[in-house]
Amino acid sequence: MATGGSPHSQTALRFGAQIAGRVGETPTLLTVISREADRPKADAILARALQLLKPAISKVEAKVRVGHPAEEIIREAEERSYDLVVVGERQSHRLVTRFLLGSTAARVVEHAPCPVIIAKGKIGSINHILLCDSGAESPSLLSRFSAQLPALTEGEVEITILHVMSQISAGPGVSGQQLRADAEELIELRAPEGELLEQDIQLLEQLHLSARPKVRHGLVVDEILAEAREGDYDLLVIGAHRGEGWRRILLDDLAHQIIVGADRPVLVVR
Amino acid sequence: MTDSPELEPIASASGNSELSWPTQGPISWTAALRIARERLRLDKVVLFIISLFLFILAIILMREGARGLVPLVRDQFSVTNAANSLGFGWLFAYMIMSGSPVAAAALTFFDAGVVDELGAFAMITGSRLGASFIVLFIGFIYVLRGRDRATNLSMGLLPLSVTGTTYLVGLAVGTVLLQTGALDGVQLRSGMLLNSAMSLVFDPIVSLFASFLPGWSLFIIGLGIIMLSFNLFDRCLPQMTVKESQVGRVSRLVYRTWVMFVLGAAITLISMSVSVSLSILVPLSNRGFIRRENVIPYIMGANITTFIDTLLASVLLSNPAAFTVVLVQMVSVTLVSSVILITFYRRYERAMLDFVAWVTTTNLHLALFMITIFIVPIVLILM
Numbered sequence: 001m002a003t004g005g006s007p008h009s010q011t012a013l014r015f016g017a018q019i020a021g022r023v024g025e026t027p028t029l030l031t032v033i034s035r036e037a038d039r040p041k042a043d044a045i046l047a048r049a050l051q052l053l054k055p056a057i058s059k060v061e062a063k064v065r066v067g068h069p070a071e072e073i074i075r076e077a078e079e080r081s082y083d084l085v086v087v088g089e090r091q092s093h094r095l096v097t098r099f100l101l102g103s104t105a106a107r108v109v110e111h112a113p114c115p116v117i118i119a120k121g122k123i124g125s126i127n128h129i130l131l132c133d134s135g136a137e138s139p140s141l142l143s144r145f146s147a148q149l150p151a152l153t154e155g156e157v158e159i160t161i162l163h164v165m166s167q168i169s170a171g172p173g174v175s176g177q178q179l180r181a182d183a184e185e186l187i188e189l190r191a192p193e194g195e196l197l198e199q200d201i202q203l204l205e206q207l208h209l210s211a212r213p214k215v216r217h218g219l220v221v222d223e224i225l226a227e228a229r230e231g232d233y234d235l236l237v238i239g240a241h242r243g244e245g246w247r248r249i250l251l252d253d254l255a256h257q258i259i260v261g262a263d264r265p266v267l268v269v270r
Numbered sequence: 271m272t273d274s275p276e277l278e279p280i281a282s283a284s285g286n287s288e289l290s291w292p293t294q295g296p297i298s299w300t301a302a303l304r305i306a307r308e309r310l311r312l313d314k315v316v317l318f319i320i321s322l323f324l325f326i327l328a329i330i331l332m333r334e335g336a337r338g339l340v341p342l343v344r345d346q347f348s349v350t351n352a353a354n355s356l357g358f359g360w361l362f363a364y365m366i367m368s369g370s371p372v373a374a375a376a377l378t379f380f381d382a383g384v385v386d387e388l389g390a391f392a393m394i395t396g397s398r399l400g401a402s403f404i405v406l407f408i409g410f411i412y413v414l415r416g417r418d419r420a421t422n423l424s425m426g427l428l429p430l431s432v433t434g435t436t437y438l439v440g441l442a443v444g445t446v447l448l449q450t451g452a453l454d455g456v457q458l459r460s461g462m463l464l465n466s467a468m469s470l471v472f473d474p475i476v477s478l479f480a481s482f483l484p485g486w487s488l489f490i491i492g493l494g495i496i497m498l499s500f501n502l503f504d505r506c507l508p509q510m511t512v513k514e515s516q517v518g519r520v521s522r523l524v525y526r527t528w529v530m531f532v533l534g535a536a537i538t539l540i541s542m543s544v545s546v547s548l549s550i551l552v553p554l555s556n557r558g559f560i561r562r563e564n565v566i567p568y569i570m571g572a573n574i575t576t577f578i579d580t581l582l583a584s585v586l587l588s589n590p591a592a593f594t595v596v597l598v599q600m601v602s603v604t605l606v607s608s609v610i611l612i613t614f615y616r617r618y619e620r621a622m623l624d625f626v627a628w629v630t631t632t633n634l635h636l637a638l639f640m641i642t643i644f645i646v647p648i649v650l651i652l653m
């Protein structure tokens with residue numbers, strides 16, 4: 001759990017405490033200062049953070065690193081092989097976030113070796129999860145994330161597996177049945193999107209979790225954010241931007257756009 | 271090179287066929303394939319040379335014939351100002367179902383003094399607007415045959431909407447560039463040697479036509495030949511059968527806007543036609559689908575390099591002002607597209623997609639749209 005003492009960092013702490021309390025592991029509380037002279041400031045930040053965490057977690061390991069916040073969080077994650085990094089993200093103006101980004105959270109998401117939760121918006125218990133699976137990655141998003149899923153949830157959890165079809169026909173004469181179909185129809189038609197949703201449902205059933213498949217048609221980012229708002233989900237789960245080789249340069253960073261636009265916690269799975 | 275679309279997936283003659291070469295003789299499989307490829311390439315090269323020869327011949331014939339059309343264009347069609355030229359180019363492209371020949375015609379009209387600099391510029395803009403209609407027209411025929419509106423019209427409506435918005439703003443930017451003469455100094459000339467060679471080859475042919483045909487008819491013959499040359503040029507392009515290949519999988523991804531912008535510009539630079547460039551997208555995806563996110567920047571890129579044949583025509587005319595007109599067209603569309611991509615692309619993207627969705631929602635909306643795109647150029651001509 002990374003904190004800089006700001007209000008959005010406190011959101012991250014509260015969310016991190018909730019998860020850590022459920023898992024039963026000792027979490028690490030990290031703050032980063034730009035120079036050694038700021039160590040008293042770091043101690044004060046950690047003391048405030050420990051007070052905030054106290055009701056939920058009894059044991060916390062506190063750490064101070066010196067350097068650039070994003071770089072030090074990533075370095076710490078690499079050195080200690082954490083299962084999860086929790087950071088906050090300010091609800092800033094989109095234009096500012098877009099052009100100055102930027103933000104520590106965005107850089108951590110881009111380079112961290114493990115999944116990252118960006119805690120923002122309303123923080124509560126995780127009962128309603130929106131899992132956004134593009135199907136473009138191998139292994140699939142859910143198979144990479146399924147081992148950690150039970151630790152995040154408690155009691156009855158509703159999971160919606162969302163696939164957004166942003167395709168349109170590339171020219172006249174193309175059969176457009178699948179371009180209008182809902183999840184059930186795509187599963188019935190054995191379309192690639194239907195098979196993906198079916199695989200995800202089967203995987204969740206093995207974990208004794210039930211899930212509802214859903215397909216939306218439109219621009220990927222817009223539809224994910226609209227579904228998140230309309231369904232009032234507690235957590236969005238998305239895949240990270242592919243960070244290697246030609247894909248990094250050529251493919252659009254949709255994960256970043258979702259993080260910037262979302263008004264609730266986002267878990268980015270690598 | 272033409273705007274006449276071939277939107278059905280193109281089947282490769284050699285791609286999937288089981289080749290069975292004679293077993294006797296020293297020829298190996300790899301050598302046989304290499305020979306087959308070389309033969310295929312030679313065919314394309316010959317076809318390319320023929321289409322280029324016809325293109326040059328057509329431009330010269332149109333230039334010679336354009337002078338004879340002054341009374342017809344000025345008096346009968348009343349093309350006397352930029353608005354008239356815009357509407358004239360627009361309707362002309364509808365009529366011949368292609369934009370590039372109209373753009374070339376605009377240059378020959380300018381060279382012959384039928385229209386002024388601004389008129390030629392507006393007529394070229396009109397030609398692109400008219401050319402964008404062609405893919406929509408094909409889709410409209412599918413709709414009339416009972417296929418659904420959204421699937422069959424989206425890829426016709428999107429290029430038309432993107433071209434309409436960027437070119438009409440580009441028209442204003444271009445007018446300023448032309449009036450200030452900001453790009454007058456940038457020139458590309460064909461050179462004395464090339465001009466002499468062209469005169470040597472093409473003048474006798476043009477003289478032959480002119481000896482027994484009225485002057486104005488040379489323009490019509492040139493127009494026919496330029497359409498034939500574009501048609502032949504389309505056949506020079508490599509054919510693709512990808513279906514379930516790696517390319518098919520790659521087409522499912524969402525690319526950065528500038529990647530699709532450059533790709534659209536590069537493919538159209540080779541194909542010289544937006545509709546051919548768009549039709550290439552069909553066989554590139556295994557189900558004939560393309561991501562919404564990828565389409566608009568691709569069209570924007572394609573809309574710039576589609577002028578490459580018109581630029582070539584201006585060089586062949588050896589008219590520096592004609593070259594400036596085409597260059598201004600390319601620069602103004604590039605400027606408008608770049609501003610959109612850099613500043614408010616997401617809002618623009620949503621607006622275009624929402625508009626396409628609105629048009630395809632009901633038959634009434636579609637009818638209103640179709641009537642509008644026919645009435646507007648007619649009104650422009652009458653202005």
